[in-house]
Amino acid sequence: MSDFEHASIVLCPAGPMLLRGEHEIQDADGKTHRTVRPVSAVCMCGGSAIKPWCDGTHRLIAAKARGDDETDG
Numbered sequence: 001m002s003d004f005e006h007a008s009i010v011l012c013p014a015g016p017m018l019l020r021g022e023h024e025i026q027d028a029d030g031k032t033h034r035t036v037r038p039v040s041a042v043c044m045c046g047g048s049a050i051k052p053w054c055d056g057t058h059r060l061i062a063a064k065a066r067g068d069d070e071t072d073g
Ligand code: FES
Pocket: 014, 015, 016, 017, 042, 043, 044, 045, 046, 047, 048, 053, 054, 055, 056, 057, 058, 059
């Protein structure tokens, strides 16, 4: 049993990494980004236009891989 109330990092299958609370992350260029929101989503698919943060593009990538013509979320 853990002493933590909940995980501060959650990996979403085929989606982002969710960070709870304050964190500092470093992008591929070495730039540090500080989280200020209660929950922040870090792009793990590489497709986001607002890296290092997730913009939902992972859903489009998954839909395209499935062969869907349209996505609804
Ligand atoms: S994980 Fe969401 S856009 Fe990459």
